[in-house]
Structure formats: C-alpha cells, structure tokens
Amino acid sequence: MSATLPQAPTRDADLAESPRRRARRATLGGWALIAPSLAIIFAFTLYPIGLSVFDSFTGQGGKLSLEQFSAMADDEILHKVFRNNIVFALFTGPISIVIALAMALWVNGRIRGRGFLRLAFFTPTVLPMVAAASIWLYFYTPGYGPIDTLMHAIGLPGHNWLGDPATALPSIMVVTIWKEAGFFMIFYLAGLQNMPPELEEASMLEGASAWYHFRRVTLPLLMPTTLFVTVVAVTTSFKQVEHIFVMTRGGPDNASSLLLFYIYKVAFTFYDQHYAAILTLVLVLTLLLLAFLQFRFLEKRTHYQ
Amino acid sequence: MSAVEIRDVSKTFKGSAAETPPALSRVSFRAEAGQFLALLGPSGCGKSTLLRIIAGLEHADSGDVLIGDRRVNDVPAARRQVAMVFQSYALYPHLSVAENIVFGLKVRKVAPEERAKRLKNAAAMLGLADYLERKPSQLSGGQRQRVALGRAIVGQSQIVLMDEPLSNLDAKLRQQMREELRALQRELGLTVIYVTHDQIEAMTMADRVVVMRRGEIEQCAAPVELYQRPATTVVAAFIGSPPMNLLPAVAADGAVTLRNPEATRLPLELAPADAATREVLLGVRAEHVRLGGAGIALAGTARSIEYHGADTIAGLDLGLPDKLMARLPGLVEIAVGQRVEVRIDPADIALFSAASGRRLERG
Numbered sequence: 001m002s003a004t005l006p007q008a009p010t011r012d013a014d015l016a017e018s019p020r021r022r023a024r025r026a027t028l029g030g031w032a033l034i035a036p037s038l039a040i041i042f043a044f045t046l047y048p049i050g051l052s053v054f055d056s057f058t059g060q061g062g063k064l065s066l067e068q069f070s071a072m073a074d075d076e077i078l079h080k081v082f083r084n085n086i087v088f089a090l091f092t093g094p095i096s097i098v099i100a101l102a103m104a105l106w107v108n109g110r111i112r113g114r115g116f117l118r119l120a121f122f123t124p125t126v127l128p129m130v131a132a133a134s135i136w137l138y139f140y141t142p143g144y145g146p147i148d149t150l151m152h153a154i155g156l157p158g159h160n161w162l163g164d165p166a167t168a169l170p171s172i173m174v175v176t177i178w179k180e181a182g183f184f185m186i187f188y189l190a191g192l193q194n195m196p197p198e199l200e201e202a203s204m205l206e207g208a209s210a211w212y213h214f215r216r217v218t219l220p221l222l223m224p225t226t227l228f229v230t231v232v233a234v235t236t237s238f239k240q241v242e243h244i245f246v247m248t249r250g251g252p253d254n255a256s257s258l259l260l261f262y263i264y265k266v267a268f269t270f271y272d273q274h275y276a277a278i279l280t281l282v283l284v285l286t287l288l289l290l291a292f293l294q295f296r297f298l299e300k301r302t303h304y305q
Numbered sequence: 306m307s308a309v310e311i312r313d314v315s316k317t318f319k320g321s322a323a324e325t326p327p328a329l330s331r332v333s334f335r336a337e338a339g340q341f342l343a344l345l346g347p348s349g350c351g352k353s354t355l356l357r358i359i360a361g362l363e364h365a366d367s368g369d370v371l372i373g374d375r376r377v378n379d380v381p382a383a384r385r386q387v388a389m390v391f392q393s394y395a396l397y398p399h400l401s402v403a404e405n406i407v408f409g410l411k412v413r414k415v416a417p418e419e420r421a422k423r424l425k426n427a428a429a430m431l432g433l434a435d436y437l438e439r440k441p442s443q444l445s446g447g448q449r450q451r452v453a454l455g456r457a458i459v460g461q462s463q464i465v466l467m468d469e470p471l472s473n474l475d476a477k478l479r480q481q482m483r484e485e486l487r488a489l490q491r492e493l494g495l496t497v498i499y500v501t502h503d504q505i506e507a508m509t510m511a512d513r514v515v516v517m518r519r520g521e522i523e524q525c526a527a528p529v530e531l532y533q534r535p536a537t538t539v540v541a542a543f544i545g546s547p548p549m550n551l552l553p554a555v556a557a558d559g560a561v562t563l564r565n566p567e568a569t570r571l572p573l574e575l576a577p578a579d580a581a582t583r584e585v586l587l588g589v590r591a592e593h594v595r596l597g598g599a600g601i602a603l604a605g606t607a608r609s610i611e612y613h614g615a616d617t618i619a620g621l622d623l624g625l626p627d628k629l630m631a632r633l634p635g636l637v638e639i640a641v642g643q644r645v646e647v648r649i650d651p652a653d654i655a656l657f658s659a660a661s662g663r664r665l666e667r668g
Contacts, residue, residue, distance in 0.1 A: 198395035201362050206409030206460070207383035216408075220399045 100184030314368030
C-alpha cells in the first residue's frame, strides 16, 4: 500500500461534532419549533381538561371526594335529561339519515330542477341553528303560527306545541331533523356520485330491479358514509343546545332539556362548577363509548373501496 | 337464433350545444350467430353508443335492433338475453368473486345447486377456482377481467357484448387474453360484438370488422378484405402499421400521373363508372414497395430508417407532402439521405377519390 494517502483536511468545529451531539441538537431544534403550539394546546386544552377532571372529584370544601357521584345518582332532573337525550338521539339520528339518503337518491337522478332541489335541501344546513330555531319558533306559535293556521283551516283545534310537555321534545326533534338531513344528504350524494354508473347498468342487464340493486349494491357500498354520518348524528344529538335556548329553555318542567343544556344551567345558572365538571366528563365518556360501539358494530359491515 | 342485426340506427345526444353532430347516422350491419364481430374506430366514433343501444342501455332515435331476428327496440335490457363485459369490468367491489359471478343467477332465481354447478364450470374454464372467495380489489387486472367474463358466460346468454375489455391490461396480458377470448367464443359458440379502438385486436380476433368513423360505417368486411381491399381512405389509413401510403395523383387519358417532381406516369385505367374522377389518391401498402424486381420505378431520398428485426421500415421523400413508407424484408443497408430507387407492381395499387375518399374501381 502507498504511504502517501492524502491528509484529511482539518474540519471546522461544527463538523467535528460527534453524531450524538448533532442528533441532540436536532432534537432540541424540533422541540423549539413545536414549543409555541404545545404551549397553546397545554394552556387552552390539556390544562382545562385536567382541571375539570380534578374538579369532578372535588367536594364542596375543596377536598377530594366522590360526593359528586352520589349527587348524580340522586339527581332526578339529570336522569330525566339523560332519558330525553337518548330519545332525542334515537329518533333524530335514524330519521334524519333515512331522509338524507332518500333526498340524495332523489337529487342524484336525472330529474328536472335538480340544482334547485339540491340547494333547497341543503339550505337548512347553512342557516345558523339560532336562525333555524327562530323560524320554527314562529311556525310553532300557538294561535297564529303557520302550523296552527293550517290546523284551523282543516278544522282541527290549535296546539301549544312547545308549551305542552308531551310535544315539546318532539317539536325540537323535528327542527333538528329538518336541519341535519340536508347536511347528511351532501355526504350521501358524494357517496352516490363516486359510484361508477356501470354497476347499475350491470345490474340492469342481469335483470335486477332498482330496489334489489339498491339493497344489494348501493346500500352496502354506502356503508362508509353511513358509518360516518351515524357517528356525527349521535355526537350532534348530545351537543345540541342553541335551539333549546331559543325555543323552550328546556321547559316545560325539563321536558325538552338535553344533557348539554342542563350542564350549562348547572354551571352558569346554579353556579355549581364541580357538578358541571363531572357532568361534562360523563358526557364526553358517553360520546366516546357510543362512537366506539358504532365503529365496532358497523365496521364489520363496511367495505372501503 | 342469436344473430344480431342493426338497421338504419341513428342517434343524436341532446347536448348543450345547438349543433351537436349525430353520434350515429343510419348505421346498419348484421352479426350472424356464432360470429365474432368487432366494431373498430377511433374514440368518439359512436361504437360504444352502438353497443349500448344493442344492450338496451341507450335508445336509438330511429332504426331497429334485431336479436335472433326479433325486433327488440322496446324490450328492456334485462330481457334481451345479452350479457355485457364493461371496460371497467363493473365488478361489485363488496362482493366476492363467486358472488359477483352468480349475481345475475341469484336475481333470476336460479336454484342453488344449478348456481353452484355453473359457477364451478365457469371458474374451471377461466382458471378462477382458487380465487372464488377473494374480493375484486385483491385480484390482478387479468383476473378481474376473467371474473367479468365469468359473469357474462354464467348466464348462458348466447350473445355477449364487450366494450374495450382488454384496454386496461398490459400488452403481454392483452395478447394472451386475445387468444383466450377467441377460444372461449369458439368453444361456447357465442355471438360476440366487440368494441375496440385497437386494430390489432379487431384484425386478430374478429370474423368481421365494422370500421366506424364519426357515427358512420366506413366498411364492414372480413379482416383480410379490410386489409387488402379497403373501401375508403379512412380504412386504408387506419388499418395496418405503417398505414397504407396514399399519394396524390391525377387520373387522365387512361393513366395516372403522380404529383412528384418527375410526374411519374402509371398505366392505370379507371373503370367506366369512375372515369370522370381526376383528383385521385394512389394507395400502396408499405410491403408492396420493393427495392428490385418488376414494376414502376420511383426515386426518392431516404429520410428515416427503422430496423425492426424481421424487416426495415424506410421513409422515402418523393417530393410529395407525405413520405412513402416501405417495408423492406430483413436488414437493409440504406443510410439516411441516400438516394433510393424502389419499384411498385401496378397490380398492388389501389385508387381512391381524393374528394370523397371512396375506393375507385380500376378498368
């Protein structure tokens, strides 16, 4: 071997760093870059969450205790509100999904005035909930609202829809369905438009009826959309609060009160922060559990393309 | 029983533009039972529309569709007893291969034992037996193609319509599937109407080829005739690789004079019926341009030389707008820029009207 190998040039200080030190500097740089975001997430998301959880386990005197849990067990109003919310979710979710699918199928076909119909179906979605609630408040007005006017016209007596404990919650549900169906329709419409038209033609040539094709092909292929929409529907039904403010304030006798509205009342009307905190915790855990169950149940029947 | 006939079919799509050209204008042809008929043409020529009209997925504005000599204009697609293979295969992505194949049998309430039997036969015939439980997304392109074929044959329709079924496959697989498709068609005695823009598919598989352009039929003939006696310049230029040479010339006084600088005179006479035509195109296949032998001599400068192994394709500049393409056997030692003399046997020459593109009969 030759003894005249070229001398390695003297490297400057920066390059002389050991690989480990360089890696550590890179790591530090990375942390520096995400530090501002982390600080904000910690201050406005993680810290409040921790505080609420801590509050949930704190009694009146500021000591750790489970007394909030026994309070929940004894709270008749909470039980009623929870039942209300389950009824609310069970009706508004499936009904708005079925209506959404029907509307999507309708406006996906080759029909006259398709653009106008799509717009009409989607309009409730772009309205703020408060505006929608105000419109419906007027519809429901006892005596001279459009619904009562219509009932008088066909010889039926009027009705105080929002004032009767038996009809207050259903009336609120109608508004929700009216508003949500158009939103869900968009997802179904997108799903339908993604479906190659040859599938329907192939079914047609095989002699399958439109209903058979819908049941055996369209519906299964829309399962990813249905899964998504169901999760959103259930979550929204536990988050509804604006139209209750505008229309009933939870009354009469909590007949139309839902969980989030009750939490608001506990926190800002009764000023019981600890109790509101644990109710919020229960709400979030309920939603997580429901989402998990839906994924478990529907995932198996879902075919992703 | 399973002949398909199209009579005077016209169709115009109502588009937003006021002057939408017709997709099909007065198209007629007949595919005999057990025949493999290809509809060949560039995209937008109306061949797919025609296929969809036969299937019953579109309706013609006028004209008749006959299946087994029965007029089926008003028969819904499901009852026309035709199967169709789509370009995209149109497999149901959420169903297994087996479910995809028997989908139609289930719809038609065929008994489960019969269903299983037919599925087994089709799977064996198409080599799908090991894949029956898979979903289409777990199959290769060629396998999906077979599933689509399986779905078409399991219903035992004698007529199968195919819309560019091989266009999504790679070249090697396409070659293999061409052979298999043709073998399958012969074995089952199917009447196949096959839409393609690939002249090789049409020429190699079909008994008859219908060449279409802009909604009209240019020629309907067997592949051999299509190649040897193209009816129009469109067919002449579409079929063959390289396509037929079409050289501008003038016909007068019992001879045709080429428009090259030398004004080469060819002793070609037109039949009395066509004798009035003056502006003509002289058509000659590249393999009929030879380096030696008898025939009319033409001189030109070599502009391109492509060695293809079995032959060499030379492009010669005769002083005409287009090069004269010559397919010369084997390896030919010609350099680009070299002056070359070639010979053409007058018997190999076809004449077309320059104005209409129609073939002119020689006297």
